[in-house]
Amino acid sequence: MSGNPDMAYDEVVMGRRSIRGYLDKPVPQAVIEEVLTLAMRSPTSMNTQPWHFHVITGEPLDRIRKGNTERILAGEPDSREFRRGEPFAGVHRERQIGVAKQLFGAMGIERDDKEKRQDWVLRGFRQFDAPVCVIVTYDRELSGSDDTPFDCGAVTTALVNAAWSRGLGCVINSQGIMQSPVVREHAGIPDDQVIMKAVAMGWPDESFPANAVVSERKPVAEAARFVGFE
Numbered sequence: 001m002s003g004n005p006d007m008a009y010d011e012v013v014m015g016r017r018s019i020r021g022y023l024d025k026p027v028p029q030a031v032i033e034e035v036l037t038l039a040m041r042s043p044t045s046m047n048t049q050p051w052h053f054h055v056i057t058g059e060p061l062d063r064i065r066k067g068n069t070e071r072i073l074a075g076e077p078d079s080r081e082f083r084r085g086e087p088f089a090g091v092h093r094e095r096q097i098g099v100a101k102q103l104f105g106a107m108g109i110e111r112d113d114k115e116k117r118q119d120w121v122l123r124g125f126r127q128f129d130a131p132v133c134v135i136v137t138y139d140r141e142l143s144g145s146d147d148t149p150f151d152c153g154a155v156t157t158a159l160v161n162a163a164w165s166r167g168l169g170c171v172i173n174s175q176g177i178m179q180s181p182v183v184r185e186h187a188g189i190p191d192d193q194v195i196m197k198a199v200a201m202g203w204p205d206e207s208f209p210a211n212a213v214v215s216e217r218k219p220v221a222e223a224a225r226f227v228g229f230e
């Protein structure tokens with residue numbers, strides 16, 4: 001057991017941030033099992049629990065980092081297994097730029113510094129050099145239902161919060177699975193599962209500036225409508 005299992009819910013949720021810099025320190029399997037046990041209490045459509053977690057460390061993870069980096073540098077088009085949609089526009093693009101500015105500002109990366117920007121992007125493809133990467137997949141036979149990615153999103157958010165309550169940092173990311181064939185091969189993911197998302201995980205490096213970034217949220221008044229209240 002590690003971290004603080006008694007951390008209050010508000011403290012976990014309000015304190016969690018995406019972590020993109022990690023200590024070079026292994027994460028015990030038992031802690032990850034505990035975190036998954038908590039996360040998997042998430043509700044799912046008809047209790048289908050369509051998810052699988054491929055928890056990768058050590059040499060296989062290094063092979064994934066290497067394969068991702070090589071293919072990205074070779075200009076290989078991305079091959080994720082889920083729809084990406086149109087590029088963000090309007091308010092969504094503004095929010096995307098907003099958090100990028102916060103992160104680049106913290107890291108001292110200037111807008112026109114192509115080399116540092118490239119380094120930052122490659123860091124993502126290396127899973128931020130985290131000691132652990134969790135690949136979230138789902139049962140292919142349920143891929144026709146939008147409930148399935150909904151359920152995977154719920155469990156993945158629960159996972160990063162549970163990890164935080166144990167002192168572990170995470171960043172959910174698409175970068176790690178953009179070259180899905182690399183991940184499928186080195187993690188040994190069976191064909192009857194669809195690769196959904198990667199979660200880099202490890203002990204946060206408190207001296208890594210981007211880890212201090214607190215991203216913004218739109219206010220509840222902008223997101224929610226209350227109908228039938230006084």
Ligand SMILES: Cc1cc2nc3c(=O)[nH]c(=O)nc-3n(C[C@H](O)[C@H](O)[C@H](O)COP(=O)(O)O)c2cc1C
Pocket residue numbers: 016017018099124171172173174175176197213214215
């Ligand atoms: C579906 C999804 C995909 C994401 N992909 C990436 C990614 O590829 N690279 C990255 O650095 N962060 C990624 N993130 C992290 C988001 O940028 C981050 O959650 C958001 O800016 C809010 O910041 P916070 O997690 O610190 O609250 C992703 C998050 C989600 C939920």
